[in-house]
Amino acid sequence: MRVLSVTQINFFLKSLIESDGRLTDIYAAGEISNFTDHYRSGHLYFSLKDEKSVIKAVMFSNAARRLRFRPKDGMRVIVRGRVSIYEPSGQYQFYVEEMQPDGLGALNLAFEQMKEKLSKEGLFSEEYKKPIPRFPARIGIITSPTGAAVQDMLNILSRRWPAAELIFCPVLVQGEGAPAQLAQAVRLMNEKRCADVILIGRGGGSAEDLAAFNDEQLARTIFASEIPVISAVGHETDFTICDFVADLRAPTPSAAAELAVPDRQEVRVQLDTLVRRMKKAAENGINDRRQLLDTASSARVLRDPAVWLTPRKTALNSAVQRLESGARRRWMAEKSRLADLSGRLDAMSPLKVIARGYALLSHEDGTILRSVQETEITEKIEARVSDGILHLTVTGAEPEAPQQGGEIDGKKEAEL
Amino acid sequence: MVKKKLSFEDAMARLREITETLERGSVTLEESVKLFSEGAELSQLCYETLGAAEQKITELSKICADTEEA
Numbered sequence: 001m002r003v004l005s006v007t008q009i010n011f012f013l014k015s016l017i018e019s020d021g022r023l024t025d026i027y028a029a030g031e032i033s034n035f036t037d038h039y040r041s042g043h044l045y046f047s048l049k050d051e052k053s054v055i056k057a058v059m060f061s062n063a064a065r066r067l068r069f070r071p072k073d074g075m076r077v078i079v080r081g082r083v084s085i086y087e088p089s090g091q092y093q094f095y096v097e098e099m100q101p102d103g104l105g106a107l108n109l110a111f112e113q114m115k116e117k118l119s120k121e122g123l124f125s126e127e128y129k130k131p132i133p134r135f136p137a138r139i140g141i142i143t144s145p146t147g148a149a150v151q152d153m154l155n156i157l158s159r160r161w162p163a164a165e166l167i168f169c170p171v172l173v174q175g176e177g178a179p180a181q182l183a184q185a186v187r188l189m190n191e192k193r194c195a196d197v198i199l200i201g202r203g204g205g206s207a208e209d210l211a212a213f214n215d216e217q218l219a220r221t222i223f224a225s226e227i228p229v230i231s232a233v234g235h236e237t238d239f240t241i242c243d244f245v246a247d248l249r250a251p252t253p254s255a256a257a258e259l260a261v262p263d264r265q266e267v268r269v270q271l272d273t274l275v276r277r278m279k280k281a282a283e284n285g286i287n288d289r290r291q292l293l294d295t296a297s298s299a300r301v302l303r304d305p306a307v308w309l310t311p312r313k314t315a316l317n318s319a320v321q322r323l324e325s326g327a328r329r330r331w332m333a334e335k336s337r338l339a340d341l342s343g344r345l346d347a348m349s350p351l352k353v354i355a356r357g358y359a360l361l362s363h364e365d366g367t368i369l370r371s372v373q374e375t376e377i378t379e380k381i382e383a384r385v386s387d388g389i390l391h392l393t394v395t396g397a398e399p400e401a402p403q404q405g406g407e408i409d410g411k412k413e414a415e416l
Numbered sequence: 417m418v419k420k421k422l423s424f425e426d427a428m429a430r431l432r433e434i435t436e437t438l439e440r441g442s443v444t445l446e447e448s449v450k451l452f453s454e455g456a457e458l459s460q461l462c463y464e465t466l467g468a469a470e471q472k473i474t475e476l477s478k479i480c481a482d483t484e485e486a
Contacts, residue, residue, distance in 0.1 A: 135424040140476070154471070163424070163468035169476035185476065194479050264466050271466065274431055275459045281438035282452040289445055 007087070014085040017092065023083040028094060029102055030055070032075045044071065048079065048094060055083075056093035063097050069110040076102040111214050114241055118216070123223045124244045130228040132248055132259065133196045135267075138165045139260055140195030140227065142185040145170035149203040149232070149253035156254055161261035167195050172212075173202035179215030186221045186229070198225065199256045200242065201232030213240035222246055232256030360384040361392075372397040422458075424465045431458045 004012075017023055030048030037044055042061025047054050057079065071077065080098040085091065101110070118124065139157065143150050145168075157166060167189065171181040182200065189195050200222070202210070212218070213233045219241045222229050231246035232253040243249040250256035301308040346352065354360065361369040362382050369381055375394050383390040422430075434455040438448055 133425065135428070137423060154473075158471040162471040163465040164471070166471060166473045167476055167479065168473055188476060188480060192476075192479050192483060194476070268466050271428070271431075271459065271462050274428075274435055275455075278431070278435040278438060278452065278455045278459075281435060281441070282448060285438060285441055285443075285445065285448045288441065 006090075010085060010087040010090045013090075013092075014087055018082075018084055025080070025082060027078060027080050028055075029076070029078050032071050032077060033073050035071060035073045044096075046071070046073075048077075056091055057096055058093055059096040059099060067099060069101055069113055071099065078102045111241070114214060114216060114219075115244065118219055118241065118245065123219060128223070130226075130247045132228050132230065134262060135161075136164055136196035136260060138167055138195045140167045140169065140185075140189045140198040142169045142171055142182060142189075142198060142200040143202055143253070144173045147173070147203045149201060152203075152252075152254040153199060153232075153257040156257035157261060160258065160263045162264070164261060174205065174209045174212055178212035179218045182212060183215070183218045183221040186218075186225050190225050190227055193227075195227050197260055198227050198229045199232060199250075199253075199260055200229060200246070201250070201253050201256060202234065203253060204234040204238065210234050210238055210240055213242035215241070218242060219245045230256045230260055354384065355386045357386075359390075372399045422461065424462060427458045427461050427465075431455055431462065434458070 028048060030050050033047045033049055033054070035044070035046040042064055044059040044064050046057050046059075048057050049055075059079075077099050078101075079094065079096045081094055081096040083092060083094055086093060122128070141150065141153060143153070150168075154166070157164065169185040169189070171185050172178040173182070186198060186200065189198055202213070210233055213231070222231075222242060222245045228247040230248045230250050231240070231242045232250040232255065233240045233242055234252075236251035248259060250259050296302070350360075360383065362384070363369055363375075364380055364382065369375060375381065375397065377394055377396065379394045381392050381394060383392055434451045437443060438451060438455075443451065
């Protein structure tokens with residue numbers, strides 16, 4: 001009898017199982033228990049069980065990274081993978097490649113987890129919500145080109161506000177690639193700055209149909225959009241991540257169109273009112289002034305200027321008279337003062353002095369003789385008196401105290 | 417005087433402002449005539465916007481292609 005090693009047995013069983021096509025790519029349903037998350041390696045270890053049995057399971061980190069939810073004990077899941085044996089322990093187990101939550105709760109769970117995560121990051125905060133412009137000139141529409149949603153939106157927009165230009169970006173709204181297309185459309189509209197507001201959405205559908213609008217990258221793109229975004233996904237009762245992160249959530253695509261633009265009939269009424277008020281105000285302005293003018297032109301002064309003019313003329317005349325007589329009085333006073341002054345000046349004249357009996361002595365050459373020292377005995381000198389000149393001869397000289405009044409000297413000199 | 421580029425919102429806002437200024441009656445006659453004619457132009461602009469007959473629809477891909485050519 002051949003004796004086998006343990007390793008050989010495990011190796012043999014492993015190759016046996018792995019060669020069986022029925023175990024290499026299979027789906028299995030079960031409930032998670034003994035869940036262990038190896039933080040360092042990223043591998044997940046757990047058991048899958050149903051009412052009667054249990055099987056060990058492992059999900060390696062490269063597969064675990066693709067999970068869109070966090071598994072935990074008690075969660076019902078559907079896994080895809082293969083069954084094999086871990087040789088060192090001989091433990092056979094399910095090697096999980098993909099895992100999805102089982103049943104209706106699956107998407108809900110992923111949704112709740114995503115919602116919680118983004119909410120914690122603040123992506124839904126009111127403070128980041130941008131106001132929706134009242135009268136957008138360009139409206140970006142991101143939706144499927146084939147659904148009823150786009151028709152509803154176009155109808156409402158053209159009825160309410162045809163002046164706005166629609167920038168339409170047809171995209172897939174469900175299935176693989178839909179989230180990327182939706183996000184890319186939002187990015188492009190921002191890049192080209194070609195819309196004042198963006199409507200993004202689709203018509204109603206199953207939870208799976210709406211799943212593209214729960215995509216994390218799409219949510220982040222909408223959050224980053226500088227153009228305000230109105231989300232319009234499904235029916236009133238449907239809520240998506242897109243709805244929470246958008247600046248405004250519309251219950252349906254039609255409602256989004258109504259929220260995006262005003263009703264032009266209502267605006268026309270407002271405009272009519274405004275124009276009527278403006279005309280009225282302008283008319284009032286003119287009427288008020290006309291009235292002022294009427295009042296002014298009916299005043300007595302304009303109808304009969306003499307009433308105003310006469311007393312003023314009289315006042316002016318009397319003022320002129322007062323001015324004239326004042327000036328005349330002043331002139332007379334100045335004149336008499338002048339006469340007085342010239343009289344006094346005349347009295348000071350040297351001729352007047354001679355007239356009073358004084359004489360002016362000079363040498364024969366005409367220079368004034370002021371002192372006894374300026375002459376000598378026998379010199380012939382002249383004396384001017386009031387009516388002529390006397391020719392004299394000096395016969396004696398008697399000097400006495402010096403200094404005569406200088407003032408009189410000056411006057412004599414000035415006179416000659 | 418009124419720029420063609422003025423948005424509907426700005427035109428409405430300015431029109432409201434003009435109306436309120438005229439209603440206060442605190443401007444000169446000359447100014448009020450000027451304001452009124454500006455207001456008349458603005459309201460014309462607004463009525464034109466409201467009267468737009470057909471909605472223009474442009475595909476985003478066309479805008480992208482146009483800007484790339486440019």
